[in-house]
Amino acid sequence: MSKNITHGFHCLKGKSNHDMEDYVVSDFTKKDDRELGLFAIFDGHLGHDVAKYLQTHLFNNILKEHDFWTKTEEAIKRAYHSTDAEILEKARLLGRGGSTAVTAILINGQRLVVANVGDSRAVICKNGVAKQLSVDHEPSKEKSMIEKRGGFVSNLPGDVPRVDGQLAVARAFGDKSLKIHLSSDPDVTDEMIDDDAEFIILASDGIWKVLSNQEAVDTIKNIKDAQMAAKVLIEAAVSRKSKDDISCIVVRFH
Known part of the structure; x- marks a missing residue:
């Protein structure tokens, strides 16, 4: 692990009556003499099996791609x-649920490649300013695409927009019963880690529902310990009445 990079994560079960549905990857590894930081939040719904599958398989599948270095x-x-x-082939085993995902691959501490489907989010802090590196895939923003696939977006009073009246994200892994109307196309962002970069946050939507990107950055900007920063960020979300399962990773560049 790079001497000047530290990382930590924290997770908290929400107030729902189901099991924790979030899974996290926060690790360093080596591949072809390059150092890789692998970070991910998988936020499951209708069960945790799809998120658990992603935790153990997604990065393996990414790194098996023959042109990962040249056409990342x-x-x-x-x-x-x-x-x-x-996941869809294993639907009988994994169940009818699904998961969002945000993944970040740090290459030699210098290049960060972020991808996501759903509403878990990656934010980088540069010179104290928050910059979002992922895209929130909200049904209201992708209504025309969903309708072209034969689906619909409902927005009942007091509720959030949902695909076919069920799912509050427009892109996800799994969800076999909705897949004909859902996308699993990730948005991908390539960011250079220069001297201005201070830290990145990856977190499930339980944080972003109640904190803006800049508020999240400001909450932890003076906390040097990455794991403590992740914990403090979750505590800040809970203090603002977030009731969801929450997972958070913080990666600090020193």
């Missing part, structure tokens, strides 16, 4: 699609 974005997109296909 295309390789990640292919791996997202092939992993989703595996």
Whole structure:
């Protein structure tokens, strides 16, 4: 692990009556003499099995792509699609649920490649300013695409927009019963880690429902310990009445 990079994570079960549905990857590894930081939040719904499958398989599938080093974005997109296909094939075993995902691959501490489907989010802090690196895939924003696939977006009073009246995200892994109307296409962002970069946050939507990107950055900007920063961020979300399962990773560049 790079001497000048530290990382930590924290997870908290929400107030719902089901088991914790979030899974996290926060690790460093070596591949072809390069150092890789692998970070991910998988936020499951209708059960945790799809998120658990992603935790153990998605990065393996990404790194197996033959052109990962030369065509990184295309390789990640292919791996997202092939992993989703595996999940759909195993629907009897994994159940009818699904999962969002945000993944970040740090290459030699210098280049960060972020991909996501759903509403878990990656944010980088540069010179104290928050910059979002992922895209929130909300049904209201992708209504025309969902309708072209034969689905619909409902927005009942007092509720959030949902695909076919069920799912509050427009892209996800799994969800076999809705897949004809859902996408698993990731958005991919490539960011150079320069001297201005202070830290990145990856977190499930339980944080972003109650904290803006800048509020999240400001909450932890003076906390040097990455794991403590992740814990403090979750505590801040809970203090603002977030009731969801919450997972958070913080990666600090020193």
